[in-house]
Amino acid sequence: MQGIKRNLRYWGYTMEYMFLVMLGTLVLISVMTGWNDISNLHIVTLELISDTGVLYIFLMMCMMAFSGTTSYLPFTLSMGSTRKDSFIGMQIIMHLLELQMVVIVLLADAVLGRWNDLGDSIIVTLLMYGAIMLFSVAVGNFISAIILRFGRGAGFAAYMGLILLIVLGAVGLIVFKPVEIARVLFKGPIILIGIALDIISIAAYYKVVKKWEVRV
Amino acid sequence: MNEFLTQEKSIYLQISEMIENDILRDILLEEERVPSTNELAKLYAINPATAAKGINILVEQGVLYKKRGIGMFVATGAKNMIKKRRQEEFFDNYIKRLLEEAESLGITKEDLIAMIERER
Amino acid sequence: MTEEKLVCKNIVKTYGKTDVLQNVDLELEKGKIYGLIGRNGAGKTTLLSILSAQNPATKGTVTCNGMPVWENREALEHICFSREINPMGTTGQGNAYRVKDYLRAAAWYMPNWDKEMAERLVKEFNLDTKKKVMKLSKGMLSMLTIVIALASKADYTFLDEPVAGLDVVMREYFYRVLLEEFTESGRTFVISTHIIEEAADIFEEVIMIDKGKIIVKENTQDLLDRAVHVSGKAEEVDAATSGLNAMRVEKMGRSKGVTVLLKEGESVQKNADITVQPVSLQQLFVAMCGKEVG
Numbered sequence: 225m226q227g228i229k230r231n232l233r234y235w236g237y238t239m240e241y242m243f244l245v246m247l248g249t250l251v252l253i254s255v256m257t258g259w260n261d262i263s264n265l266h267i268v269t270l271e272l273i274s275d276t277g278v279l280y281i282f283l284m285m286c287m288m289a290f291s292g293t294t295s296y297l298p299f300t301l302s303m304g305s306t307r308k309d310s311f312i313g314m315q316i317i318m319h320l321l322e323l324q325m326v327v328i329v330l331l332a333d334a335v336l337g338r339w340n341d342l343g344d345s346i347i348v349t350l351l352m353y354g355a356i357m358l359f360s361v362a363v364g365n366f367i368s369a370i371i372l373r374f375g376r377g378a379g380f381a382a383y384m385g386l387i388l389l390i391v392l393g394a395v396g397l398i399v400f401k402p403v404e405i406a407r408v409l410f411k412g413p414i415i416l417i418g419i420a421l422d423i424i425s426i427a428a429y430y431k432v433v434k435k436w437e438v439r440v
Numbered sequence: 441m442n443e444f445l446t447q448e449k450s451i452y453l454q455i456s457e458m459i460e461n462d463i464l465r466d467i468l469l470e471e472e473r474v475p476s477t478n479e480l481a482k483l484y485a486i487n488p489a490t491a492a493k494g495i496n497i498l499v500e501q502g503v504l505y506k507k508r509g510i511g512m513f514v515a516t517g518a519k520n521m522i523k524k525r526r527q528e529e530f531f532d533n534y535i536k537r538l539l540e541e542a543e544s545l546g547i548t549k550e551d552l553i554a555m556i557e558r559e560r
Numbered sequence: 561m562t563e564e565k566l567v568c569k570n571i572v573k574t575y576g577k578t579d580v581l582q583n584v585d586l587e588l589e590k591g592k593i594y595g596l597i598g599r600n601g602a603g604k605t606t607l608l609s610i611l612s613a614q615n616p617a618t619k620g621t622v623t624c625n626g627m628p629v630w631e632n633r634e635a636l637e638h639i640c641f642s643r644e645i646n647p648m649g650t651t652g653q654g655n656a657y658r659v660k661d662y663l664r665a666a667a668w669y670m671p672n673w674d675k676e677m678a679e680r681l682v683k684e685f686n687l688d689t690k691k692k693v694m695k696l697s698k699g700m701l702s703m704l705t706i707v708i709a710l711a712s713k714a715d716y717t718f719l720d721e722p723v724a725g726l727d728v729v730m731r732e733y734f735y736r737v738l739l740e741e742f743t744e745s746g747r748t749f750v751i752s753t754h755i756i757e758e759a760a761d762i763f764e765e766v767i768m769i770d771k772g773k774i775i776v777k778e779n780t781q782d783l784l785d786r787a788v789h790v791s792g793k794a795e796e797v798d799a800a801t802s803g804l805n806a807m808r809v810e811k812m813g814r815s816k817g818v819t820v821l822l823k824e825g826e827s828v829q830k831n832a833d834i835t836v837q838p839v840s841l842q843q844l845f846v847a848m849c850g851k852e853v854g
Contacts, residue, residue, distance in 0.1 A: 234669070303666060303669035304636045482736065482739055485732070486739075488739075488743055
């Protein structure tokens with residue numbers, strides 16, 4: 225437990241810092257684009273969060289996976305942490321941060337009144353966001369595993385490929401508001417797929433971490 | 441104390457010799473405490489075990505003795521002990537080398553004695 | 561009661577087709593300063609990272625006070641391997657990290673972390689805690705590694721080339737600080753270094769590693785007592801050293817010089833025609849692991 229506690233503290237502190245920086249960037253973007261309409265700035269910001277939130281969730285997870293794996297994980301090992309403790313700490317924090325982002329997006333949606341249109345589909349929407357959250361962590365883990373196993377280059381390539389996919393998807397998302405997509409995509413099982421992917425990704429990542437070598 | 445260590449001889453031998461020199465020079469008096477191995481280690485930037493080795497040589501010879509809980513002390517009569525031992529070793533340490541060097545240079549014993557007479 | 565030691569048995573480490581470490585057996589006792597010397601690529605860093613369970617061995621076991629170290633948090637709390645910090649990547653923490661963040665993280669991970677000592681050393685080393693690790697000079701990175709190693713208060717502390725990048729004044733300061741900490745705490749230190757002669761005096765035992773094998777593990781003074789350099793007329797030198805292991809043979813005209821590591825009971829026949837000198841640790845190392853020129 226002690227070992228995990230230390231890692232929770234470290235990963236929590238480090239990743240949360242990254243998270244806030246990224247969130248701050250998002251806010252900054254909206255401030256800069258909506259400067260002409262100062263009175264409505266908060267609305268603009270919330271809209272940005274709501275619209276690009278899903279995209280952001282994915283991007284954020286990939287970036288954290290990248291620096292987490294290449295910098296922070298070796299650092300914890302050099303400080304004497306076991307691979308198991310580091311890994312568990314990292315996974316817990318990553319999941320929590322994803323949850324944090326999802327909650328923020330949902331809150332933005334709530335403030336903007338986007339929940340009002342949903343009606344019965346509230347559960348569906350929540351499940352969908354849950355699934356997205358799990359997908360993101362899974363993607364992050366897969367990319368991390370690729371980085372450890374095949375090097376940063378391969379990880380970067382995977383990351384780029386994913387960004388491409390996301391950008392294409394984001395275009396689609398901005399055109400169709402998430403609510404519509406929720407109706408289209410409605411399948412309760414999507415959350416189960418998310419959970420399954422998450423678990424597989426964790427297993428894959430851990431398998432690679434166990435035997436990975438720290439090299440300066 | 442405070443001499444630089446050289447490469448010519450084992451460190452621990454230099455340590456014991458330095459302490460002996462200090463005893464001869466009255467820098468360390470009989471029944472006085474000698475620096476501890478840790479103090480010596482810090483002074484000369486050497487491992488305490490090495491300093492201990494040097495001190496142990498002197499303990500074995502009876503030049504130093506240990507007072508439990510306090511440290512190492514110079515034994516009474518240490519100065520004379522050291523002088524006597526060095527006198528005995530004088531031949532091996534100095535004369536022998538002198539004779540060898542003289543022989544390789546072709547200097548005879550008579551030449552040597554003449555040189556010494558001149559100096560004295 | 562299990563003995564307090566860090567023991568590795570039969571360690572083999574293979575990268576691809578090469579055995580980087582071959583059948584390494586070591587026993588590190590509590591309360592000693594060991595020097596680990598070897599050429600670049602001999603396996604020093606690999607060995608240290610395996611002893612500290614940061615990397616797995618291909619074969620063999622490492623135990624600390626009887627407990628296996630691999631993935632064992634309790635055992636690892638006794639060990640600290642302060643590696644060379646690479647500011648660009650792996651252990652360097654990426655862009656954002658500053659010295660103070662580094663130290664704070666170390667305090668979180670190391671149960672015996674001595675905050676006061678860390679602060680004192682940082683001050684003595686003139687390290688700017690607000691500076692980003694990425695922007696530190698080589699010397700400052702070394703100093704940071706040293707602070708972490710010393711303040712960790714770990715029973716077995718390993719330093720991999722801690723003085724790389726330090727000027728001579730700082731190096732001497734490091735040796736003194738190390739000795740001071742050693743005499744007070746009795747921790748075990750293993751120091752790998754290329755600057756052999758300076759550090760030789762502080763090593764109680766020296767471990768020499770060559771091409772993945774341990775070729776020497778002995779009390780430094782005892783080892784040096786056994787080493788001599790014999791020089792003079794070639795025939796005389798050969799006669800005096802016949803049957804002995806002569807290394808690093810140098811010739812110039814009729815003169816010849818050899819370095820010899822005597823085994824138990826062996827000695828060199830002294831006579832007027834040869835010079836027999838003591839050998840420094842560095843000279844011995846080069847004689848044993850050096851490269852022949854020409």
